[in-house]
Amino acid sequence: MSCTYMENIIGDRESSTSQNEPENNWRPYFSFSTDHKVIGVQYMVMSFIFFLVGGLLAMLIRAELITPQSNVVDRPLYNGLFTLHGTIMIFLWIIPFNAGISNYLVPLMIGARDIAFPLLNAISFWMIPPGGILLLSSFLLPNGTAQSGWWSYPPISLQIPPGQPINGELIWIVSLVIIGISSIMGAVNFITTIFWMRAPGMTFFRMPVFVWSVLSAQLLQLVNLPSLTGALILLLFDLNFGTQFFKPLENGDPIIYQHLFWFYSHPAVYIMALPAFGIFAEVLPAFSRNPLFGYRSLAVASLGIAVVSIFVWVHHMFTSATPSWMRILFMVTSMLVAVPTGVKAFGWTATIWKSKLHLETPMLFAMGGAAMFLLGGVTGVMLAAVPFDIHVHNTYFIVGHFHYIVFNTITMAIFAAIYFWFPKITGRMYAEGWGKLHFWLTFISANLTFFPMLPLGLQGMVRRISSYDPRYQGWNVIASLGSFLLGVSILPFIANMLGSWLYGTRAVNNPWHATGLEWTTTSPPPQDNFDEIPVVKRPPYDYGDPKYSVIESPDYHQPEH
Numbered sequence: 425m426s427c428t429y430m431e432n433i434i435g436d437r438e439s440s441t442s443q444n445e446p447e448n449n450w451r452p453y454f455s456f457s458t459d460h461k462v463i464g465v466q467y468m469v470m471s472f473i474f475f476l477v478g479g480l481l482a483m484l485i486r487a488e489l490i491t492p493q494s495n496v497v498d499r500p501l502y503n504g505l506f507t508l509h510g511t512i513m514i515f516l517w518i519i520p521f522n523a524g525i526s527n528y529l530v531p532l533m534i535g536a537r538d539i540a541f542p543l544l545n546a547i548s549f550w551m552i553p554p555g556g557i558l559l560l561s562s563f564l565l566p567n568g569t570a571q572s573g574w575w576s577y578p579p580i581s582l583q584i585p586p587g588q589p590i591n592g593e594l595i596w597i598v599s600l601v602i603i604g605i606s607s608i609m610g611a612v613n614f615i616t617t618i619f620w621m622r623a624p625g626m627t628f629f630r631m632p633v634f635v636w637s638v639l640s641a642q643l644l645q646l647v648n649l650p651s652l653t654g655a656l657i658l659l660l661f662d663l664n665f666g667t668q669f670f671k672p673l674e675n676g677d678p679i680i681y682q683h684l685f686w687f688y689s690h691p692a693v694y695i696m697a698l699p700a701f702g703i704f705a706e707v708l709p710a711f712s713r714n715p716l717f718g719y720r721s722l723a724v725a726s727l728g729i730a731v732v733s734i735f736v737w738v739h740h741m742f743t744s745a746t747p748s749w750m751r752i753l754f755m756v757t758s759m760l761v762a763v764p765t766g767v768k769a770f771g772w773t774a775t776i777w778k779s780k781l782h783l784e785t786p787m788l789f790a791m792g793g794a795a796m797f798l799l800g801g802v803t804g805v806m807l808a809a810v811p812f813d814i815h816v817h818n819t820y821f822i823v824g825h826f827h828y829i830v831f832n833t834i835t836m837a838i839f840a841a842i843y844f845w846f847p848k849i850t851g852r853m854y855a856e857g858w859g860k861l862h863f864w865l866t867f868i869s870a871n872l873t874f875f876p877m878l879p880l881g882l883q884g885m886v887r888r889i890s891s892y893d894p895r896y897q898g899w900n901v902i903a904s905l906g907s908f909l910l911g912v913s914i915l916p917f918i919a920n921m922l923g924s925w926l927y928g929t930r931a932v933n934n935p936w937h938a939t940g941l942e943w944t945t946t947s948p949p950p951q952d953n954f955d956e957i958p959v960v961k962r963p964p965y966d967y968g969d970p971k972y973s974v975i976e977s978p979d980y981h982q983p984e985h
Contacts, residue, residue: 453465453466453469456546456550457546458538458542458543458545458546459538459542459951460527460528460531460538460539460542460545461527461528461849461948461949461953463524463527463545463546463549464524464525464526464527464528464529465524465528465849466524466549467520467521467523467524467525467527467549467552468521468524468525468528468842470520470524470549470552470553470556471516471517471518471520471521471524472517472521474512474516474517474520474556475512475513475516475517475521476914477512477560478508478509478512478513478516478517479910479911479914480911481505481508481509481512482509482513482907482911483907483908483911484496484497484505485502485505485506485509486873486903486904486907486908487904488502488890489890489892489900489903489904490900490901490904490905491897492891492892492893492894492896492897493891494890494891497890499890500568500571501568502890503571503572503573504562504563504568504569504570504571504592506573506888507569507570507571507572507573507574507576507596508559508560508562508563508569508570510573510574511559511570511574511596511600512556512559513830514574514692514696514830515600515603516552516556516559516603518696518830518834518835518838519607519692519695519696520552521838522638522641522695522696522699522700522838523548523607523610525699525703525838525841525845526614526638526699527539527545528845528849529634529845529942530614530617530618530635530638531617531621531953532940532941532942532945532949532953533631533632533634533635533940533941533942534617534618534621534622534623534626534631534635534941535622535623535624535626535941535954535957535958535960536617536621536622536623536953537952537953537954537957538952538953539613539614539617539621540613540616540617540620540621541612541613541616544609544612544613545610545613547609548606548607548609548610548613549606551602551603551605551606551609552602552603552606554602555599555600555602555603555606556599556603558595558598558599558602559595559596559599559600561595562592562595562596565590565591565592565595566588567584567585567588567591567592568592569592569595569596570592570593570595570596571592571593572593573888575685575689576593576596576597576659576685577678577681577682577685578659578662578670578671578676578678578681579670579671579672579673579678581593581659581663582659582662582663582670582671584663589664593663594660594663594664597656597657597659597660597663598660600652600656601653601656601657601660604649604652604653604656605653607645607649608645608646608649608650608653610642610645611642611643611645611646611649612646614638614639614642615639615642615643615646618631618635618638618639623941623957623958623959623960624957624959624960625959625960625961626941626960627960628723629719629720629723630960630962630963630964631723631964632702632705632706632940632964632965633701633702633705633706633716633719633722633723633726633964634699634702634703634705634706635702636702636722636723636726636727637698637699637701637702637705637726638698638699638702639726639727640694640698640726640727640729640730641694641695641696641698641699641730643730644691644692644694644695644698644730644733644734645695647734648687648688648691648692648734649688651684651685651687651688652684652685652687652688652689654684655681655684655685658670658681658684659681662676669681679741679744679745682740682741682744683737683738683741686737686738686740686741687737689737689740690733690736690737690739690740691730691733691734691737693733693829693830694729694730694733694761696830696834697829697833697834698726698729698730699837700793700833700834700837700838701726701768701837702726703790703837703838703840703841703844704768704772704790704793704794704837704840705722705768705771705772706844706938706940707786707787707789707790707840707841707844708772708775708776708787708790708791708794709775709938709939709965710786710787710844710936710937710938710939711781711782711783711784711786711787711790711936712775712776712779712780712781712782712787713779713780713782713937714775714776714779715775715965716771716775716964716965717770717771717774717775717777718767718770718771718774719963719964719965721767721771722767722768722771724764725764725765725767725768725771726764726768728763728764728767729761729764729765729768732757732760732761732763732764733761735754735757736754736757736758736761736808737754738750738751738753738754739754739755739758739807739808739813742754742810742813742814742817743813743814743817743818751810752810755808755809755810758807758808759805759808759809762801762804762805762808765801766801769794769797769798769801772794776791784843784856784859785843785854785856785859785860785862785863786840786841786843786844786936787840788860788863788867789836789837789839789840789843789863789866790836790837790840792836792863792866792867793832793833793834793836793837793840794833796828796832796833796836796870796871797828797829797832797833799828799832800825800828800829800832800833801829803821803824803825803828803878804825804829807821807822807825816881816882818886818887818888819880819881819882819884819885819886819887820877820878820880820881820885820886820887821877821878821880821881821882822881822887823874823877823881823887824874824875824876824877824878824880824881825878827873827874827877828874831870831874832870832871832874836866836867836870839862839863839866839917842921843859844936845942846921846924847931847932847935847936847947848931848942848943848947848948848949849947849948850924850925850928850931850947850948851930851931851946851947851948852924852925852927852928852929852930852931853924853928853929853930853931853935854920854921854924854928855920855923855924855928858916858917858919858920859917859920861916862913862914862916862917862920865909865910865912865913865916866910866913868909869906869907869909869910869912869913870906870910871906872902872903872905872906872909872910873903873906873907873910874903874906876899876900876902876903876906877899877903879899880896880899880900880903883895883896931947932947933945933946933947935947939964939965940964941958941960944958
């Protein structure tokens with residue numbers, strides 16, 4: 425955006441008479457509040473702290489892998505770092521952060537005063553910090569933390585030295601059961617809120633795509649997560665109470681655990697990705713000043729992704745004695761999920777096509793994340809093919825593909841969301857220069873870190889190891905240096921967020937001239953969100969004609985296309 429445009433949308437202090445100076449009152453965020461906005465911020469801040477912890481573990485892993493020899497940490501500790509890094513980034517960073525941003529925005533976007541069950545919402549949040557702290561506390565055990573990966577396959581996860589009933593694997597299981605129950609409770613709350621608390625006139629096809637994405641993701645949580653929770657409880661019984669569900673030497677079947685685990689854990693990728701897709705659908709129209717292309721198609725595609733993703737889990741098990749008929753069936757379903765996902769990618773591209781782009785920080789992160797999703801998605805379709813999947817199974821190609829989704833797409837989308845809704849949440853504007861520095865450092869370092877893993881996998885480098893053949897060192901050096909730069913890239917973000925929240929320029933109600941209901945209230949919103957429950961009479965995302973805009977404020981102007 426040009427300087428003139430930024431001046432218009434920010435305004436000066438004297439002209440913003442419709443809102444009060446935002447107060448930096450930290451007390452509600454350290455209390456047992458039932459306000460969905462406070463709980464949303466609590467989720468986001470807590471999950472970001474765990475993100476920093478998981479990132480430090482990742483840097484230790486990459487420090488080990490910069491040389492072929494295992495010379496930084498011993499192998500049991502490496503396995504523990506590896507296990508907790510994956511567990512934290514999935515169950516304590518992305519999924520809780522998505523719950524936080526959804527907590528904050530969904531009631532505002534649908535015109536509700538709060539979420540359906542405020543007390544249940546607060547309980548759902550306060551289950552997660554103890555679960556996360558319990559997980560990290562396993563580092564203090566004499567025998568160390570869990571060492572069997574974030575999937576915890578038996579029989580490896582059941583190989584505990586005798587006489588140690590309290591061990592890292594037990595702590596890992598209990599932590600994930602606590603976090604899983606919290607997510608199930610949250611899913612009930614979100615689904616109920618979206619179905620029953622929409623403002624008058626807020627039909628399903630007037631809801632923002634972000635709300636559709638949250639609804640689809642939470643339906644997946646509700647349907648699939650009990651499978652993982654049940655599998656973990658059975659694993660706990662095998663570990664500590666002498667049962668034989670998954671012990672192959674005692675007529676147990678570890679393959680059943682894999683089915684139960686992946687029945688949730690592959691849809692979990694879409695549980696994480698769907699809110700990211702919704703964020704792209706909110707940010708791209710706002711900064712291209714174009715209506716969202718194919719709104720209804722993108723909304724229905726969210727449900728399509730959710731439905732199809734329930735039937736793709738076996739592609740993680742093509743090498744696990746899977747019958748040929750099952751391989752073919754799940755190869756087809758795994759490729760089929762690319763169809764509604766491709767609809768979304770096409771809609772984002774068409775939205776910004778030939779538009780007047782305003783390349784502010786949220787737009788940069790959204791465009792960068794959407795672009796890198798193409799590589800993550802294409803490699804995913806490759807892995808759906810049985811012959812190719814068998815060829816690269818258990819190699820770094822899988823790691824590269826996975827991180828192009830969970831970091832280069834989803835975490836980039838999370839940063840886009842933070843910058844986009846930061847003025848609404850805090851009542852302050854962030855520092856644009858620091859935001860762009862954060863973007864370019866992140867974009868460059870993320871590709872340096874994760875792209876080398878694709879050729880490494882094609883060359884045959886096995887994952888989950890701390891030492892490797894010296895012929896793989898070149899790509900590993902690039903990936904490790906990229907990871908260190910990726911760790912550094914978070915510093916300007918932290919400085920920007922803290923400094924701007926405390927001292928940033930005061931924001932007007934709708935600094936981006938977006939069209940959602942959340943932008944019609946003050947920044948930050950009042951206790952009950954709206955002075956009066958809004959009546960919705962207009963379609964979403966229509967930037968083509970000012971009369972359709974949700975925003976009706978004196979400072980509104982329609983940029984030329």
